[in-house]
Amino acid sequence: MKGGVSILIAIIVVMAICLGIASHYPYLQAKIAPMLVGAIVLALSVVELARELRRGKKEALSKREPQKAGGTEKFRSYLREASWLLAFYVLIYLVGFITAIAVFTAAYAKAHQTRWSTSIALGVLMAGLSYLLFSYLVDTELYPGFIFKHLGQGV
């Protein structure tokens, strides 16, 4: 319930800010849709928030919800996975797609109890496949990475 209320408050605040910004656009054509749709979202969120708060009161009156066992551990594992996703993005930004895919795939597999040889083989295989499919066959220009771009030799 707590998280649900926070999300609704966040939506209400963001929508109120956006409505304020949209109302200052110079043309009616530019502001009419954001203001109309934003107002609808805002109104619906207020209704839902009132409902959530009423529901929360009822729950509090009847009994307190028991804390879920292992909740913190689960939250930590989600956070760990999210960090992997972010780290992969940073790696791509620095060294480009192909190198990042090789390093990330191998590192992820190794960190999850895979043997070194298998992890490295998986990394090389994924990088090779990505290059073959996207760069060679479909002819997409993949991002070479900040470092290689500045060294002048994209990978």
Add this chain to the structure above:
Amino acid sequence: MIEAFLQGLMYYTEPAAIGFLVLGVSIGIFVGLLPAIGGLTAIALVLPLTFGLNKIAALSLLLAVTAISSTGGSMTSILMNIPGESLSVVTMIDGFPMTRRGEAGRAIGAMLMSASMGAILGVGLGFLMIPMVRPIVMAMGKPELFFIILLGLSLLAVLSRESLTKGLISGFLGVFISLIGFQESTGVARLTFGNSLLLGRLELVPVAMGLYAGAALLELGAVGESISPQEMSRSRKEIRTQIHQGMRDVFNHLGLWFRSCVLGYIVGVVPGIGGGAATFVSYALAKQSSKTPEKFGTGCIEGIIAPESASNAKEGGALLTTIALGLPGSTAMALIIGGLMMQGVIPGPEMLKDELGFCFALFWGLALANIIGGIMCYIIAGYFNIIKIVSLPSRYLVPTIVALVYLGSYTTNGHMGDIIVTLVFTGLGFLMKRYGYNRAALLLGFILGGYFEEYFWLALQARGAFFFLRPGCLIILAVMIFVYSFEPVKGFINRRKQKEALS
């Protein structure tokens, strides 16, 4: 008419024409399997190849790629929760939960059968409707188109499992997000907060990838299991049995299949609504008419049959408008027009009059491509065991899928910013799932948002504030009221019946 109908079929007695259909189907499946590199990219890639070909070979190649790429995309939606194509987004909603439950084969069987049969029905309707389409399309003004969009948005309420309000918040939030960016007609950069990344409008694929694939990856990695461990021990014969069961499921839901096809076909005929809307609206209608709507989203076979039938039937409708009026029913059809023009054929009423046999040949090509594509996908799934991929441990699957998701997002525009969009929507998708918001509704709102604004403004300009008083608008408005009141009225009647039974 019958003579032209048969003349169209005669084009495909040439082995070269069939050969180019098979080639187009192979390219379509391959490209469809790659995330985000959808049919449009595939058509753009093969368009230059058609220069030296005769018109039937060239158009066979283009139509086959268009027809089949969404089928390939649906395979990755079902197996890995990655939409290979924007049209395959809805198939993920129930396809992936079925895979997790160990019913990937059944889901693929249902997808293949409903898609192939849907395409054939769409083509059949195209044949029948050639003489009638012109007055219908011409009668659709901007106000009616706006109300059709609004009807699609109203169906969001039906899509919502937990709460109607949360469904509507999700849907209108989707519309709101679609408005972010530079508005070409006024030159105003809206809600960009000075960020150049937001200047161009957000693309569907990075958004969908984040909302669904990204959020699923977080869960898959955190839990640390494979997508479906049951598939490891399944033999090829067992997988084929599952596929056959899925195919039979379509025949057990023939009414739903037919309704979805007709809906998809109508959406295809009307230019400017887009195929994505057809899949979402058919899904919503399937849920509303189902006896067990609560099962939708948890791995329900009807949730696959409806969008797949609509998605493929729409091609027949889109091709009809393209040929009859020279108006592309979709972006893919705009490229087909390009292909026709490269062959010296100008689509429009004149083409219908002068080259009716060739027009029918295009419909035959679309139908044959779907039959060939269905058979090829069946072989890939049933004999080459592609389904086994979902039994791999998460430590191999997660990095592989993350790499494909990032590559898919990046290739949409060739911009690193699209990966950031995917990451942001991964977080949003995760929270929405956790707190009972409707991700499908948000996506539908996002898809329809651009049209919503455009048609609303044009209707306002052309007809004034009372544009909704046109007869066509009032009819659609009545349908909307029916959609909203259906569930409450049904609930009221049920409660009354229960009270009566108790007393």
